[in-house]
Amino acid sequence: MSLACSSLAAAIGRQIRLRREQRGMSAAELSRRAGLAKATLSGLESGRSNPTIDTLEAVAVALAVPLTDLLVQRDQGAVQVVRATDGDESGPHRELLRRVSGGHQVEIWRLRLPAHSGFDGVPHAPGTLEQLMVAAGRLSAGPSGEQVELGAGDLLAFAGDVAHSYRTTSEAADVTVVLASPLIG
């Protein structure tokens, strides 16, 4: 067991402990289900060791999560806006707006709102992430009470499991919606 705890191993350890406690599972029980020694899991969760992928996979299977979910900190459903970048039209431009890790079903919707219209979104399954890309126009969108003004090219991401709505004023809007819903085992 090394003492040079890599930050990655520590993050993974926190992740595992978090998931385990979310399920109300004891460390002993998880180690039993994963076919690992209690000591292994202990050192793993405390970030004191540098686990093998086989070990990680066993834990992932026992926790019923995709392996990659253990490798990144869980994306919290905070509201986040990525503003359209200025039109630097000198050449092709590519930009990563957002990354959602593992274990999701993906739905892509097209949303078209005439001027002075809108509707309330149905709250989706718990854990669902909703991301809006504004193709054209202007609208105000987001969870009730946290509405954000958006223009063409903007991206808005928020937890889709609460009440939310979309509303246009003087201008129509054309929006692409990507829903990422966690899979229920």
Next chain:
Amino acid sequence: MSLACSSLAAAIGRQIRLRREQRGMSAAELSRRAGLAKATLSGLESGRSNPTIDTLEAVAVALAVPLTDLLVQRDQGAVQVVRATDGDESGPHRELLRRVSGGHQVEIWRLRLPAHSGFDGVPHAPGTLEQLMVAAGRLSAGPSGEQVELGAGDLLAFAGDVAHSYRTTSEAADVTVVLASPLIG
């Protein structure tokens, strides 16, 4: 070095070798960049060992790939186009364009191409599905040899693990790209 090569380790090994060869990098060079012994990489690519996350991370960094990209597996998808619906502007309009089931990691990119420009997309991890939503303009996109003409509001979906490209002619284009990568686990 164990002989009980786990299928996961073997898959990861294939993945690493694939990425390395795509970059025209020798195993010796990759091991140097990753700060690993040649022997380590050799056993890793051949699926004969059970790598540590630290080792995998070093390889991922040296290959300039997210760590999770080394954990994906192959799954083909066909090229599919959903044309923009006619602008029936009588009221708010919502339309499901596409659903991708299963555990996926999602990336959302913004792509901006001036007129008469274009570039080749790097082949993504095997099994990756790429879907393009055209926010504005016109472009020709898709796998090499299966290029499709797209206009504003169109959606194109295809397997992103092959060579593909995007190209505009007289008109600029603004595109949202959603990448869905399947996961092992």
Next chain:
DNA sequence: GACATACGTTCATTTTACCGAACAAATCGA
């Protein structure tokens, strides 16, 4: 209270992943 069980951690021991060196084969340049 006394006992039993389950929890999470720490301790030797075994297993093995990583390393460095040596190796044959292939490639390159003079």
Next chain:
DNA sequence: TCGATTTGTTCGGTAAAATGAACGTATGTC
């Protein structure tokens, strides 16, 4: 043609990951 370099693999040694047992602690039962 020859030497020099680079390639990918195989071989002991070492550090450390995983193991199983034992530990102190907490919780529950009679």
